[in-house]
Amino acid sequence: MIELDPASLHPALTDPALTAMNFLNEVASCYPDAVSFAPGRPFEEFWDVAQIPRYLERFCEHLRKDRGMDEAAVVRTLHQYGRTKGVIADIVARHLGADEGITAAPDAVVVTVGCQEAMVLVLRALRATDRDVVLAVDPTYVGLTGAARLVDMPVLPVASGAEGVDREDLARCVAEARAAGLRPRALYVMPDFANPTGLSMPEEGRRALLETAEREDILLLEDNPYGLFCGAAERPPTLKALDTTGRVVYLGSFAKTVLPGARVGYVVADQRVRGSAGIFADELAKIKSMITVNTSPISQAIVAGRLLENDGSLDLANTAERHQYQRNLSQLIDGLGRRLGSVPGVSWNQPRGGFFVVVTVPVAVGDAELEYSGRAHGVLWTPMRHFYGGAGGEHQLRLSCSSLDGDRIEQGLDRLAAFLIEAITSAGGICER
Amino acid sequence: MIELDPASLHPALTDPALTAMNFLNEVASCYPDAVSFAPGRPFEEFWDVAQIPRYLERFCEHLRKDRGMDEAAVVRTLHQYGRTKGVIADIVARHLGADEGITAAPDAVVVTVGCQEAMVLVLRALRATDRDVVLAVDPTYVGLTGAARLVDMPVLPVASGAEGVDREDLARCVAEARAAGLRPRALYVMPDFANPTGLSMPEEGRRALLETAEREDILLLEDNPYGLFCGAAERPPTLKALDTTGRVVYLGSFAKTVLPGARVGYVVADQRVRGSAGIFADELAKIKSMITVNTSPISQAIVAGRLLENDGSLDLANTAERHQYQRNLSQLIDGLGRRLGSVPGVSWNQPRGGFFVVVTVPVAVGDAELEYSGRAHGVLWTPMRHFYGGAGGEHQLRLSCSSLDGDRIEQGLDRLAAFLIEAITSAGGICER
Structure with missing residues (x-):
């Protein structure tokens, strides 16, 4: 052997x-x-085996009634190979509008096999040469570090501070990296109830972070798996909701809000790409086509079914x-x-x-x-x-x-x-x- | 912007x-x-929307009866985060025994998000330095080339010849690569009704290819999405069924035999890893944990349901x-x-x-x-x-x-x-x- x-x-x-x-x-x-x-596993007691077929049926009903599909097209949508970016981008976009104050064109959404794949796609795209590095608030989610390792991309730690990101340390880190001949592409950050720190950024800090990103010419990779699980009081807007210039690539997950077993996440990437008719999401879809081809439409249907049952709102669900x-x-x-x-x-x-x-x-x-x-x-x-x-x-x-x-x-x-x-x-x- | x-x-x-x-x-x-x-899409007319819930229910019944799970455990298996290597490895192994003459330990199976992810895992693992290259029969499936591009791994073409792989050209290609300081790791090959050529390798050619791989010290990545769709007559054994030394990493897909929308494939990787208690499948699972975390257990359940309905045989199904x-x-x-x-x-x-x-x-x-x-x-x-x-x-x-x-x-x-x-x-x- x-x-x-x-x-x-x-x-x-x-x-x-x-x-x-x-x-x-x-x-x-x-x-x-x-x-x-x-483990950061969701609570299990609200689940039962009957809900999966129910969500599937709700999505099929949507295909028939709202998209005017005949039965063959419904079957094809669930069973066959499908659009690389996914078949529920419009439903995801509606949820982002309803729950997160994010205006996303469905075409800027790429539905992924969990948020983990979304991170892989973005880092793979941004790691063009051995000079490209990503910054991450330290301590950071180990999934980001793991994805970076797999695309051979160094992760430079930025101090978290008391509010989720130390902006002075960020600027210093970017300057040092550039002085060393590196090209810092983006900062990975979880502004709401971060994993692992639990820290959240106040609105003022979010606005200031967007300014820093603009000044330093880096992207912000905003990961938001926990934002909906907040107290009754005020919740600051997401970075993406405050983003007016395309600085923010938004990473979303349905693992905690629908169920981990569907393995559905997504990325919103509306950045223009110079000399191209397309946007960053189109580039990410090309990479996705060679990693997982497309996200299971059955899994997407389950997520969509839960959203449709709740008027498109994950918050309500x-x-x-x-x-x-x-x-x-x-x-x-x-x-x-x-x-x-x-x-x-x-x-x-x-x-x-x-x-x-x-x-x-x-x-x-x-x-x-x-x-x-x-x-x-x-x-x-x-x-x-x-x-x-x-x-x-x-x-x-x-x-x-x-x-x-x-x-x-x-x-x-x-x-x-x-x-x-x-x-x-x-x-x-x-x-x- | x-x-x-x-x-x-x-x-x-x-x-x-x-x-x-x-x-x-x-x-x-x-x-x-x-x-x-x-497109190499499967025929759609055998499908209907009722089969997905039926397959799911069949797998749940299996969990209850054959694995002795209570209802909470059944719900957890389908809904929650799960084992990285998958929850149907035993059912996949049974199918491989029944239909392909392959003896696979369930622990050597990693269930993946389609065969595409399996290729990414294997190539990512084998691309350790910039010397590592993969060989592929030319012309080859574009998914292999795409996966290689994403892990920055060159693909060296080997002539296909009349029988699916020209072994002399393979030996020449390996020697040339080594002379150039490269490290050829594996040959990607589809011995049954290859995409795109339709060519199949006769049994003698398969045995000879295994000998060549042994002599040249490379792995064979055997991809077999079409083998079951053969005529009534003789079908030569898979490379993996003939493999006695662990030369073959076997890549499988349920896209054509169950349905593409489940996005379920797998890899059998039983190679030992020096100085480790584990096998190559364990290394691939580590990579998978940072690409898609695990394959949707709901998708796995659908595939398993179809297999269980047919006594574990995909051929029968x-x-x-x-x-x-x-x-x-x-x-x-x-x-x-x-x-x-x-x-x-x-x-x-x-x-x-x-x-x-x-x-x-x-x-x-x-x-x-x-x-x-x-x-x-x-x-x-x-x-x-x-x-x-x-x-x-x-x-x-x-x-x-x-x-x-x-x-x-x-x-x-x-x-x-x-x-x-x-x-x-x-x-x-x-x-x-």
């Missing part, structure tokens, strides 16, 4: 961005009965989910306070929405500690270390509250508090026990 | 492999009423389809004979299965001629030129018979004959009219 030499395989395969996910999944599978604050996540988040933050409020050196942030809270502790909380926490205390979380491009996060852990119910949150917090107090009081040696 | 400089985007975007598809789609959309022998494609192919070949059999310089091959026939003519048949054919004669086909890495195919066109019924084939052949006879008799100037 032949053996492949690992040194003869792409270097991304030994990069922490790709191996970390594997490690975290392995830990999770070792302790299936642990309470897990680790997620009323129950939004309340659930808000309750979970409050319970998590309150529960941390009751258990750890008086422990010196332990603190956490208090996002008003989204899935994530970051806890800072006076001891290291890395992979070894996670493994111990699962084994000895039956509770899992994510070491923040994995989200940093350089040093950072050694004393922080990310808690996600999205997939648990109230009882499990309480149980998990009891276990987490026991673990942390043990770790702090036995500083240094916890994993060797 | 900002404008992106096309020179600042990845060079694949102006490569013929990516732009050809766009051109061909545009021609098709300009002449929607033309009879099209162009496609009884009616196989007869349809055989009828279409015979009708196409017979019809060419009746109309063009006595025209000097016109010839075609006679594959015993698959979707494609190649016609050779004494005049150029490129993009301009295709456009004219659509406009003036209402018939479309694919210029073979698009499938060649270097020169070649200028006087050849590919006809696909898969998506048409008998009447349309006759009508299309009348139009094609009229076009070709006009093109031949007015040699040179047809498109300027």
Whole structure:
């Protein structure tokens, strides 16, 4: 039997961005009965098997009534190869208008196999030479780092600051990169309840960031999977809603708002391309045609069915989910306070929405500690270390509250508090026990 | 409004492999009423909208009965994020045993978003440095070329010969590449009814190719979308079924045998990786986790449902389809004979299965001629030129018979004959009219 030499395989395969996910999944599978604050998975209790056929039928009805298709055309739309950019671009555009204040031409939308593919398309397009680099707020979503590794594109970290992006550090980073002969193409940013920090940018900061992007001549890659899961109060507009010059490429996901199993996301890319009749979305579609050909129209139909059932509004569709996540988040933050409020050196942030809270502790909380926490205390979380491009996060852990119910949150917090107090009081040696 | 400089985007975007598809789609959309022998789309008349929910339900029943899942686990399997390698690997492996004589461990299977993603995964893994190249039988499937462009991997053409691959040319090509400091990693080949040539390799040639691969120390990437659509007679074993040393990475597609809209393919990669407990499939899964995360479990369920309805056999499932494609192919070949059999310089091959026939003519048949054919004669086909890495195919066109019924084939052949006879008799100037 032949053996492949690992040194003869792409270097991304030994990069922490790709191996970390594997490690975290392995830990999770070792302790299936642990309470897990680790994954950003959506809440499952609103789902049932009957809804998929119902969504499909709703979309078929739309094809018949609103698009005037006969039965053969309906069958063809769902079963056959289809348009590379997708068959629900108009429905996605309508949702963006209704829920996000974004005016998107359907032709600027490329429906993708989850937001992950959207990131791959954009980074692949922008990595034209070995001078091209992408900037990302540090700590950042590991999916962005992984996509960049696969297109051989360096990721330069920009400080997050207290509001989601440190604009001075951004300008400094761009200048340094240019001085080194590099070409910074874009900043990846999640302005609403960011993964992993939970931070959100105020409106003023968003406007200022758009100005900085204009001045520095870079694109902004705005990723917004959590924006809809906000509190009742004010929600600042998305960067794309404020964008008047085409600086923003908007990345969307239906994983949290419809269901992850459909694997449907999208990108809005309305930038003009010099000397071409088309726009950036057309270039992204060309790349997509050679990665996944097109997004499953059946998956698209499921997403569209849910939107159509709710007058095109994802916000309306997620009323129950939004309340659930808000309750979970409050319970998590309150529960941390009751258990750890008086422990010196332990603190956490208090996002008003989204899935994530970051806890800072006076001891290291890395992979070894996670493994111990699962084994000895039956509770899992994510070491923040994995989200940093350089040093950072050694004393922080990310808690996600999205997939648990109230009882499990309480149980998990009891276990987490026991673990942390043990770790702090036995500083240094916890994993060797 | 900002404008992106096309020179600042990845060079694949102006490569013929990516732009050809766009051109061909545009021609098709300009002449929607033309009879099209162009696309390798499956026949649509066996499909109906009720089958998707039925396949889904069949898979859910399998989860409950055969895997012992409760309802929450069934819902989770279909709706939630899932295993990167897929949730139907065992069902795929069973099909490979039943229909292809391939013994595949389920763990060696990675379910992908169509076969296209499988090609991207394999090429991305094998392109470790700028020395790594892939070989492909010339002319070759444009999806392979496109995937290679996106991972910056050169494709070196190997002559096809009369039997699907010229082994002497392969050895010469490998030696030349090595002499030039390159590292040839694999040969991409479609041994059964190849796209675009329709050629099949005899069993002896397959055994000899495996020996050549062994001697030259390269992998074989075996792509097999059409193998099941063969005549009643003998069908030689797949390369993977003959592979005893792990030389073959097997690429599979359910686009033609279940439905393209599910976007489900897979790769079997059982090669060991030195110094690792895992196999090549595990490395491919790491890459997949950063391209599409996982293949939609709903799409996987549809494919599995069809297989489960047919005792795990795709061959059994496609009884009616196989007869349809055989009828279409015979009708196409017979019809060419009746109309063009006595025209000097016109010839075609006679594959015993698959979707494609190649016609050779004494005049150029490129993009301009295709456009004219659509406009003036209402018939479309694919210029073979698009499938060649270097020169070649200028006087050849590919006809696909898969998506048409008998009447349309006759009508299309009348139009094609009229076009070709006009093109031949007015040699040179047809498109300027």
